[in-house]
Amino acid sequence: MVLTTPTSAYVALGSNIGDREQYLLDAIACLNENEDVFIAVRSSIYETEPVGLVDQAPFLNMVIGVETQLSAQELFAHMVSIESTLGRTRELRFGPRTIDLDLLLYGELAQDNPELILPHPRMEERAFVLVPLVEAMKKQQKEQADQWAAKLQHLNRKEGVTLWKKM
Numbered sequence: 001m002v003l004t005t006p007t008s009a010y011v012a013l014g015s016n017i018g019d020r021e022q023y024l025l026d027a028i029a030c031l032n033e034n035e036d037v038f039i040a041v042r043s044s045i046y047e048t049e050p051v052g053l054v055d056q057a058p059f060l061n062m063v064i065g066v067e068t069q070l071s072a073q074e075l076f077a078h079m080v081s082i083e084s085t086l087g088r089t090r091e092l093r094f095g096p097r098t099i100d101l102d103l104l105l106y107g108e109l110a111q112d113n114p115e116l117i118l119p120h121p122r123m124e125e126r127a128f129v130l131v132p133l134v135e136a137m138k139k140q141q142k143e144q145a146d147q148w149a150a151k152l153q154h155l156n157r158k159e160g161v162t163l164w165k166k167m
């Protein structure tokens with residue numbers, strides 16, 4: 001058996017249809033079902049105004065940190081299969097969804113394969129991603145927290161992101 005050092009990765013979760021909190025919790029439980037994925041940290045849950053396509057219901061968003069032996073591609077494939085298990089359909093880009101899972105960061109990996117771009121190409125513009133990401137990293141006392149907090153400051157648009165449930 002070959003044991004490799006696990007990689008720290010961060011996943012953003014969002015839901016704006018049905019029992020939004022339950023979708024987030026179910027997605028985390030499904031991620032954890034893979035024996036090569038360990039949930040290291042979870043942010044609080046935030047209620048957020050829709051961005052992009054604004055005429056839709058408010059989202060619940062959160063970020064989790066995982067430690068994983070899976071490759072980035074394998075982790076992403078696991079996430080896509082969880083989205084379809086939980087009834088995610090793709091009628092509308094940026095539109096309503098039961099669950100959306102985005103891979104934000106996978107260690108230090110940077111790649112521009114359109115199927116899986118890392119770091120996530122739109123994360124720096126999204127307070128609904130950066131607020132929970134910084135919270136999760138601070139909980140882990142990760143040095144990277146400052147770097148992402150600075151981007152959030154730069155964004156200067158935290159309104160529309162309110163604490164919904166402290167975790």
Ligand SMILES: Nc1ncnc2c1ncn2[C@@H]1O[C@H](COP(=O)(O)OP(=O)(O)OP(=O)(O)O)[C@@H](O)[C@H]1O
Pocket residue numbers: 090092093094095100101102103104113114115116117118119120121122
């Ligand atoms: N880091 C990433 N995380 C998630 N999807 C990614 C990533 N990089 C590229 N993609 C690709 O982005 C495409 C669109 O993803 P999705 O359907 O989730 O879009 P969306 O949620 O409507 O918008 P957004 O991608 O801005 O969150 C997918 O085909 C996916 O393969």
Ligand SMILES: Nc1nc2c(c(=O)[nH]1)N=C(CO)CN2
Pocket residue numbers: 013014015048049050051052053059061093094095100128
């Ligand atoms: N507040 C909020 N807005 C969004 C979200 C989301 O998760 N939260 N996801 C989108 C598509 O990725 C588009 N807009």
